[in-house]
Amino acid sequence: MHTSDIREFVTKSSSSSSSSSGDGRLQELKDRVEDLVRSSLGNEEADAMLLGLSSFSSKATAAAAGEDSTSSPGGDVRGGWSFDPPTDEEADRAIELIGSLPKSLRNALAMAAGYGGGYDSITDGREFVRNLHRQMEDGASAERLRGLYRMQRIAAGDVSAYERDGRGDGQGGGRQDVDVDVDGGEEYEIAGMSRLLATKIEERLENRTRAMELFPRSLQDADEDILPTWEDANVVFQLLDKSFMATERPVKVGGGYIIRGSNKRKSAGELLDVLDGMILKSNPAWMERYQISYVEIYSDDKEELFEDAILITPNKFVPIAPGFLSAASTAIAIFSSFVFCIDAFGENAVVMERLKEATDVASAGGTYDLAWFNELLVPMLVTLGAAQGVHELSHLLVAWSKQVILTAPTVLPSLGLPYLSFQNRIKTSPKRYGDLFDIAFVGPITGLTVSFVSLLVGLQLTTTVDQSTAQLLPSLPVGYLTQSALAGTIVDLVLGGGDGILLNQDAATQVPLHPVAIGGFLGLIIHALDLVPIGSTDGGRMSQAVLGRVWHLTFSSLVFLALFISSFTSDSSILLGFLFIYSFTQRDMEIPCKNEVDKVELPRAAAAVVAWFLAALILVPLR
Known part of the structure; x- marks a missing residue:
């Protein structure tokens, strides 16, 4: 989906009820959209999406649409949509654009429109768009939308969202509980909501995501002492800049952290070279313990089989088999090799008879010569x-x-x-x-x-x-x-x-x-x-x-x-x-x-x- 399409969609959703209050309501919407965009997308894509937002106005938009910004036979017009409910054509286009947004953002918009089951519970797309339009028209608070979005991130297992929202990032500034209106009346504090969703967070921490199912146990079951921490993963996240378009902050998985997104460099090799160079320059000690890989992982999205992601892991992998078990296996295999080779002579009556004679001599305390047998066994x-x-x-x-x-x-x-x-x-x-x-x-x-x-x-x-x-x-x-x-x-x-x-x-x-x-x-x-x-x-x-x-x-x-x-x-x-x-x-x-x-x-x-x-x-x- 093009960023201009998103801007146009959210612009059209911002129609106000009067010309006199249009500029104020538009500025409020700008702030609301910017908060949501920056909390869900990487910096580069967010900047591109919001590039023209500051110069945008209802008058300019209406002019671009070839219409008067103050009046219309069908009602007050702002940004190309009438204040009346969207037409079927407008609703169809809107649902298509919303479907391209990140899943957490889609769910937040669905819940804001009164769908408690999230985006997947919507059966009538046009009705959903009209309900959402009505909520925007009624002045749904930016705080409520942010709260709904945070809830969806936490439900998806993004612990980093919980840490940021709860001011648990070690940066001070006590916890700020925010009330969120869900399904038209029930209110949940962010703190209470995080407790209700604790099970989902624990599942993500316990590697219930499908992302790491393709990787060996030596990585998934690695000792926590050698794994990167959230701070170590954030070192990489802060350096992504224009090289990698992250769609989420680092997510903890068995073996380290993953950052989902897309490569903005010409090739995967170039991306890794750039990131390794930046990390080595800014934090050389980090490279002594950890590494980044660009890998394919199973997608948690039912519509996709796999996706690309940055994987942050230790730079050395310890085999899970104990050393004594490897030594025992080697000893058994070497012994069985000798037995197998000796057994190859078992059907030769002449050899067996001569070996029996040598055994009898040895039992009697005599000396015997097996050089003839060694000349056959050794080759x-x-x-x-x-x-x-x-x-x-x-x-x-x-x-x-x-x-x-x-x-x-x-x-x-x-x-x-x-x-x-x-x-x-x-x-x-x-x-x-x-x-x-x-x-x-x-x-x-x-x-x-x-x-x-x-x-x-x-x-x-x-x-x-x-x-x-x-x-x-x-x-x-x-x-x-x-x-x-x-x-x-x-x-x-x-x-x-x-x-x-x-x-x-x-x-x-x-x-x-x-x-x-x-x-x-x-x-x-x-x-x-x-x-x-x-x-x-x-x-x-x-x-x-x-x-x-x-x-x-x-x-x-x-x-x-x-x-x-x-x-x-x-x-x-x-x-x-x-x-x-x-x-x-x-x-x-x-x-x-x-x-x-x-x-x-x-x-x-x-x-x-x-x-x-x-x-x-x-x-x-x-x-």
């Missing part, structure tokens, strides 16, 4: 470790280049695999979604590359190994190998010449493989699972960077449902184990980036699609 562990090591090193190097701090990795155990993944938490916000994408993408891609090469090399070694070593090779069952369409096909091509050797055998049949081949096969599945676009996995981070939080949530839910169904229809213990562990460790989305309004560019989006397609080829069963 498998090294192959897995090398792929994962490159994966994590890539994360760290890219994060370092982006000035992002990661936690030490936590190794997650798994069902059906040596381990599920190495989980890094992000402790400081990436500057933009592109940085988050790069950090997430590089790890699993390098891990997949090493694993793919290892599988090919290991399969070649399987076909060329000498006979004595061939008798000691570990093995995987056909049913396990066919859990990956891509990796199973590669095994079939190299060992069976593409004649369907795997598909033509019983699922329990053991296929001897070189330890490097087994390490490469397992690595492909592990790193492919890291690319699954759900929660805060690496694939989930990529999805969030490409789609944003709102659409990532939808996409992630669909992928989770598809995997859940597949885990039962394909008898895949790997997928079921992944979903089980994921539900406890990675279901949250990632911490906020500084700029979450600008999504990644097309090349990164295309790379994400290719990576997800590759992961699907690896994880879809061969049969």
Whole structure:
């Protein structure tokens, strides 16, 4: 809605009953409108709206309308509307303009017109406009309108409005209680009204707003000691100036404060650069503890799905998982990895017999040599470790280049695999979604590359190994190998010449493989699972960077449902184990980036699609 339209509307609503008192009544209305506008809009928009108000007059307005300002056949005319009730056309235009105002202001106007249920309770728009016109005609007090507006702000959970109205901002000047006439007679003091609405205020303080539902628990449940206060949030609010058009003062949410509004700069990046520079210049100590991000949040307005807002949070994010729990998870995962790799030899009768002999010798107090077994076990562990090591090193190097701090990795155990993944938490916000994408993408891609090469090399070694070593090779069952369409096909091509050797055998049949081949096969599945676009996995981070939080949530839910169904229809213990562990460790989305309004560019989006397609080829069963 244009500010000139608002001025014209409120001007037309100000018609007075006589020419002689017109100027005085007009000045009173000007003051009333200015109070309401400045209390509901940002300074820039308020200044623009009120720019011509001081030179405005009923005579000038009537002249602009081509009419005499003192008389009319239909009655006294001021500002284009007759003193009689507005016509249907005028009422329709008025209701359209009022509908564009902030919600709190719409409700205040509705209650001033006698609608106790607020703006949403209006069933006849024309009748509402006429009732409002009548109230303005009868000289509804500016104090009453301000009181109604404050009540609506408090009801919406704007604690700052309560603090200002109650003089609770630490600026002195005792409380000034104001009587507000609601529904034509009931009077409420602002103090009494705030008590009646205490429940709503508490709900807002307890994060009942939908705004933060898309953000991780590590932010929403952060310790109050590290969160910004109202004064810290106000530091940002006072500096917004012409860069950001705030539609409300800072609102407390779980994890900090939000300021709703719209960006008046050319881009989100420019807005953040300007604000960061202003804060650093005026209050450098503030930047040592807090940060501002420009993000998408769920809208509390039922007519909108999400909106942009400035989010004020700590500049470091502490993982919610206790350190001892991470250490215990890592220890269990490392132990299970050794067990899984040793178990790969369990179907080799020759190996089991030699290990049994070594155990008998040890029990008798003798010495035994397991170097032959270590020569087979170590290559498998090294192959897995090398792929994962490159994966994590890539994360760290890219994060370092982006000035992002990661936690030490936590190794997650798994069902059906040596381990599920190495989980890094992000402790400081990436500057933009592109940085988050790069950090997430590089790890699993390098891990997949090493694993793919290892599988090919290991399969070649399987076909060329000498006979004595061939008798000691570990093995995987056909049913396990066919859990990956891509990796199973590669095994079939190299060992069976593409004649369907795997598909033509019983699922329990053991296929001897070189330890490097087994390490490469397992690595492909592990790193492919890291690319699954759900929660805060690496694939989930990529999805969030490409789609944003709102659409990532939808996409992630669909992928989770598809995997859940597949885990039962394909008898895949790997997928079921992944979903089980994921539900406890990675279901949250990632911490906020500084700029979450600008999504990644097309090349990164295309790379994400290719990576997800590759992961699907690896994880879809061969049969």
